[in-house]
Amino acid sequence: MSKLTVVANIHARPDQIELVKAELLKLIPITRAEKGCIGYDLHQDNEDPAHFMFYENWESREIWQEHMNAPHLAAYMAATDGAIAEFTLNEMTQID
Numbered sequence: 001m002s003k004l005t006v007v008a009n010i011h012a013r014p015d016q017i018e019l020v021k022a023e024l025l026k027l028i029p030i031t032r033a034e035k036g037c038i039g040y041d042l043h044q045d046n047e048d049p050a051h052f053m054f055y056e057n058w059e060s061r062e063i064w065q066e067h068m069n070a071p072h073l074a075a076y077m078a079a080t081d082g083a084i085a086e087f088t089l090n091e092m093t094q095i096d
Helices: 014-032 061-068 071-079
Strands: 004-012 037-044 051-058 084-092
Touching (some): 004 061, 014 037, 014 051
Antiparallel strands (some): 004 051
16 A cells, blocks of 8 residues: 545635635644544635645555545534535655
8 A cells, every 4th residue: 555645726716715714724633643544734824714625645545545534524514514625636646
């Protein structure tokens, strides 16, 4: 199994930035404690505060998929329902 890097871009609705940020911050300690999580770092765009980005590293895609089905991710989805304008996710492999 090869390591998986995930880049998740989350764009909050302009009136929901603080809600989305608070919910994203809740994910960090729980996720970092998960089996197979190598790194889970949240960023906020300096020019566009509605744009958040997670840079994640996992031991394998299978472990990351377990994370995607975790209860804390379901709670985040419920709490931010209607607050997200756009979401993109890229699964990446480090080549150097």
